[in-house]
Amino acid sequence: MNTLQIADLRVVLPGTERPVLDGVDLTVASGETVALVGESGCGKTLTSRAALGMVPPRAEATGTVLVDGRDMLTLGARSLRRVRATTTAMIFQDPRAAINPVRRIGDFLTEGLRLTGAWDKTRARERALTLLDAVGLKSTVLRQYPHELSGGMLQRVMIAAALMADPVLLLADEPTTALDVTTQAEIIALLGELQQRFGTAMLFVTHDLDLAAVIADRVAVMYAGRIVETGPAEEVFAAPKHPYTAALLAASPRLDAPEPRLTVIPGRVPGLHTAISGCPFATRCGHADERCATERPQSTAVPGRAEAEVACWNSESLIPQGGAAHG
Amino acid sequence: MAEPVLEVSGLRKTFGTHPAVDDVSFTVPAGGSLGIVGESGSGKTTTARIIVGLENPDAGHVRVDGHDRINAGRGRAERLRRAQQVQMVFQDPYLSLDPRITVGAALTETLRLHHPGTDQAARVTDLLSQVGLGAREAQALPRQLSGGQRQRVAIARALAVSPRVLVLDEAVAALDVSVQAQILNLLADLRAELGIAYVFITHDLGVVRCVTDEVAVMRRGAIVERGLTASVLAEPEHPYTRLLLESVPGPGWDPKAIVTARKALAAVEQSADAQS
Numbered sequence: 001m002n003t004l005q006i007a008d009l010r011v012v013l014p015g016t017e018r019p020v021l022d023g024v025d026l027t028v029a030s031g032e033t034v035a036l037v038g039e040s041g042c043g044k045t046l047t048s049r050a051a052l053g054m055v056p057p058r059a060e061a062t063g064t065v066l067v068d069g070r071d072m073l074t075l076g077a078r079s080l081r082r083v084r085a086t087t088t089a090m091i092f093q094d095p096r097a098a099i100n101p102v103r104r105i106g107d108f109l110t111e112g113l114r115l116t117g118a119w120d121k122t123r124a125r126e127r128a129l130t131l132l133d134a135v136g137l138k139s140t141v142l143r144q145y146p147h148e149l150s151g152g153m154l155q156r157v158m159i160a161a162a163l164m165a166d167p168v169l170l171l172a173d174e175p176t177t178a179l180d181v182t183t184q185a186e187i188i189a190l191l192g193e194l195q196q197r198f199g200t201a202m203l204f205v206t207h208d209l210d211l212a213a214v215i216a217d218r219v220a221v222m223y224a225g226r227i228v229e230t231g232p233a234e235e236v237f238a239a240p241k242h243p244y245t246a247a248l249l250a251a252s253p254r255l256d257a258p259e260p261r262l263t264v265i266p267g268r269v270p271g272l273h274t275a276i277s278g279c280p281f282a283t284r285c286g287h288a289d290e291r292c293a294t295e296r297p298q299s300t301a302v303p304g305r306a307e308a309e310v311a312c313w314n315s316e317s318l319i320p321q322g323g324a325a326h327g
Numbered sequence: 328m329a330e331p332v333l334e335v336s337g338l339r340k341t342f343g344t345h346p347a348v349d350d351v352s353f354t355v356p357a358g359g360s361l362g363i364v365g366e367s368g369s370g371k372t373t374t375a376r377i378i379v380g381l382e383n384p385d386a387g388h389v390r391v392d393g394h395d396r397i398n399a400g401r402g403r404a405e406r407l408r409r410a411q412q413v414q415m416v417f418q419d420p421y422l423s424l425d426p427r428i429t430v431g432a433a434l435t436e437t438l439r440l441h442h443p444g445t446d447q448a449a450r451v452t453d454l455l456s457q458v459g460l461g462a463r464e465a466q467a468l469p470r471q472l473s474g475g476q477r478q479r480v481a482i483a484r485a486l487a488v489s490p491r492v493l494v495l496d497e498a499v500a501a502l503d504v505s506v507q508a509q510i511l512n513l514l515a516d517l518r519a520e521l522g523i524a525y526v527f528i529t530h531d532l533g534v535v536r537c538v539t540d541e542v543a544v545m546r547r548g549a550i551v552e553r554g555l556t557a558s559v560l561a562e563p564e565h566p567y568t569r570l571l572l573e574s575v576p577g578p579g580w581d582p583k584a585i586v587t588a589r590k591a592l593a594a595v596e597q598s599a600d601a602q603s
Contacts, residue, residue, distance in 0.1 A: 039503040040474070151367065180366035180530055181574035182589050189582035207503060210576040251508035253533035255560060255575060261515070262508035262537065268473065 001069065003169050003201035004028040004051055009063035011046065011055055011225075016272040021046055022225040024063075025299070028201040030168065035204045035216035035233060037248070041269045042222040044205045048171045051203065052088055053080050068168050085116040089162035093174035095154035099146045106142035109161050118165065131160040135190055152183040156190065163194060170195070170202045177206070188215055209252055213237045218307065221245045224270050224280035227299070231308030241302050241310040243285045243318060279313065287314045332357040332524045333378070333413075333492050338387035340373055347373045348384070349548035355492065355541075360518060360525040362535040362556060364571065365545035374545070375494050375528045379415045391491055411441060414485035418497040420477035424469040430455075430480050431465035437487040454483040457520075458513060475506035479513070486517070496528045511537050532575055536560060544568045547596070566592055 004027060011021040021043050028034045036044045046056075053072030055061045065072040068087055075083065092098045099108055109131070110124035119127070129139050135156040146154060155175065162170060172191070176184040192215070195202055206212050212219050216233040221242060229242035240246040250263035267284040270276060279285070282292040291313050302308040302315075312318070331354035340348040348370045355361045363371045376382040378389050380396060389396045391412040399405050417423045425433060431451055438447045455465055458479040469477055478498065485493055495514070499507045515538060518525060527539055535542050535556060542559050544552040544567065552565040563569045570592060574585050 039505055181532075182366060182570060182585060185574045185580075185582040185585035186589070189586050192582065208576070209504070214576045214578075214580045248504060251504045253507070253511065253531070253537045255533055255536055255572070255577065262511055264508050264512060265505040268475075268505075 002027040002066075003030050003068060004203060005064070005066040006047070006051065007064045007066075009047070009050060009061070009065060011050065012060045013056060013272065014058050014060075017275040018225070018270070018272060020059075020225050020272060021050070024222075024225070024227055026203075026220055026227060026230075028169070028203050030201050031195065031199045032218070033195065033202045033204055033216045035206060035212035035219045036222060037206060037209055037212050037219060038222035039207065039248075039269050041271075043225040044207075044222055045173055047222070048090070048173055048203055048205050051169065051171055052084055052090065082116055082118070085112050086118055086165040087167055088169045088171065089165070089167040090171040090173065091155075091158050091162050091175045093177050095151065095158045096146065098158060099154060101146050103145075104142065105144055105146065105149075105157055108146075108157070109142070109164060112161070113165055124164075127164055128160070131163055132157075134163075134194065135160045152179055152186065155179060155183075155187055159187070159190065159194070163198065163200075166198060167200060170200045171205075172202060173205045174207070175204075176211070177208070184211075209237065209248060210254065221248070224276065226280060226311065228281065228312070229308075229310045230299075231302060231305055231310075235305055235308065241305075241308070241315045241318060242281075242312045243287050243314075244281045246318065247284075279311075287318060289314070330357055331355060332359075332392060333526070334388070334390040334393075335374075335378065336388045336390075338374065338377060338389070339385045340370075340377060340382060341385055346548050348377065351387070351545075351548075351550055353543055353550065353553065355524045355526060357491075358518065358522040358524055359541065360527060360539045362527045362529060362539035362542040363545060364529060364532060364535055364542060366530065368547075369545040370548040371528050371545050372496060375415070375496050375526065378492075378526060379413050379494050380409060381415075407441065411488055411490060413492045413494060414488050414490040415494045415496065416478070416481050416485050416498045418500050420474065420481045420501075421469070423481050424477060424484075426469055428468070429465065430460075430467055430469070430472070430483075433480070434465075434484060434487050437484055441488045450487070454487055457486065457517065458483045459509075473506075475502055475509060478502060478506075478510055482510075482513070482517075486521070486523075490523065492524045492526065494526045494528070497530070498527075499534060500529065500531065507534075514538055532560065532572065544571065566595075 006024055006026040009021050009024040010019050012019045024047055036047060038044055050065055051067060053075060061073055070083060106128060109128040113119040113124050114121060132139060132141055137156055176187050204216060213233050219233040219236050220227050221229040223244050229236060229245050236245060240249060247265045251265055253262060265284055270280055278294045279292045279297050282288040297311045297313045299309040299311045302310050333355040336352045338348050338351040351374055365371045373382060377384050396409055399409060434451045434454055435447050438450055451465060460479055464476060499510050502510060529535060539556045542556045543550045546567045552559060552568045563572055570588050
């Protein structure tokens with residue numbers, strides 16, 4: 001059984017022309033890392049929040065979001081609170097915004113479990129000490145305040161807090177974006193180690209394709225609320241089947257790119273006030289034809305690639321890296 | 328090489344007992360582009376702030392076209408002249424634009440201050456078209472624009488002053504790759520067109536490769552390696568530069584090896600500190 005299983009998730013916000021999530025299918029198995037990539041406004045964060053049953057107020061959500069077999073969209077408030085505190089956990093981009101600045105690290109680590117009544121004070125404290133050690137921090141950190149720690153140390157505190165209740169699912173939303181590359185490597189090494197030890201499933205939201213390529217088992221590329229391509233990370237990035245994936249790769253400044261000038265994706269992600277008929281990427285795509293503008297491409301299996309799907313009418317004729325115009 | 332437009336020599340700045348910038352010197356030729364890389368706390372942003380004049384150094388000089396910026400007068404004319412030497416673009420365009428005034432008004436105000444008596448309306452149109460924006464954006468408030476458009480406005484506002492040097496502090500770090508690519512290409516075009524020099528503060532080596540001719544690597548307040556961007560990235564000499572390059576995710580990336588290398592480097596530095 002998959003730890004996280006999202007099927008046909010649609011989220012419609014009031015007063016908008018297109019669903020903000022439009023039929024998202026996504027699975028993460030135990031011990032697996034899946035990277036969710038795409039531009040801002042594509043629905044990455046919303047998808048990872050939906051895994052915790054957090055949909056924006058007054059939004060209409062349909063489909064299923066199963067975490068460890070329970071549907072987060074239909075669960076009652078009390079059970080939902082318990083699932084959020086014990087079986088799932090989230091790590092955010094900016095630890096300083098997610099940690100209460102006037103309370104000690106020890107309180108921050110233990111309060112989630114204590115408030116739901118799951119654990120008593122002594123047990124929670126012992127667990128906190130074990131995890132601080134696991135993330136390479138000293139036990140004295142328990143008595144310290146957030147302002148006394150650096151960003152990298154605080155992100156480790158966030159990871160320790162996320163692992164307090166042995167979650168089966170870890171949702172990491174750009175956890176290393178605000179960190180230096182060397183610190184990023186340290187945090188990733190730590191996450192990988194802990195994941196191996198505890199068998200946690202991880203959904204890793206990032207806009208850094210190179211990072212996604214090296215850490216993920218599978219990758220899902222999102223565009224305008226839809227998953228347009230999925231597959232094994234290495235293969236997807238080595239030979240993208242969707243023009244959007246190819247265009248994102250060509251726009252990334254890299255150390256080994258052939259020339260300094262970057263290939264630009266013209267236009268921008270369609271807003272929520274534009275209805276989409278056909279493929280959402282059609283207006284920015286160099287391969288689009290008449291059918292792309294009118295008929296929505298369904299996800300179909302990529303020939304010769306295990307567990308890979310792409311939603312593009314012309315993916316068979318796509319030459320890798322040729323997806324966008326020079327600008 | 329062309330005459331240096333920016334000369335920084337012997338810069339020092341200490342916060343409390345912590346030396347943030349420790350004897351930093353470099354030059355940037357007219358129309359050149361220097362990248363300063365390093366991790367947080369390496370002193371790269373403090374160096375940038377001293378060049379712009381947002382911090383005063385404890386020692387050292389910053390000269391633009393041979394004019395000293397540190398020990399210059401405090402009068403209005405002097406301050407305007409210094410602003411015309413160096414302008415800055417920050418990471419977060421949300422914070423660097425006034426939310427209550429339109430883009431056109433913000434540019435007009437800058438022009439009125441620095442270039443009175445010119446045709447400001449025409450110049451506003453010019454500036455906006457230089458950064459790829461039109462009349463519609465001139466009427467807009469910052470919150471009505473996307474992040475990329477707002478960063479374009481921040482660049483146009485800096486260019487309105489016609490500075491000799493533009494200091495960009497993580498100016499593309501908050502943008503999506505697709506928008507980042509547009510801004511990096513725009514910056515390359517503007518440098519070719521206007522002959523303006525860049526000091527590009529960043530921690531992203533891919534960005535450095537795209538927009539700079541030379542790069543300086545900072546570590547604990549000091550420049551540990553400096554040279555042509557292409558050769559530093561291809562053949563790094565200092566162990567810290569090598570560590571930085573190995574840390575960039577790519578084929579063969581090994582986070583555990585990076586953690587080990589980082590600890591080894593810190594140990595070497597500590598024993599060097601103990602000896603001195």
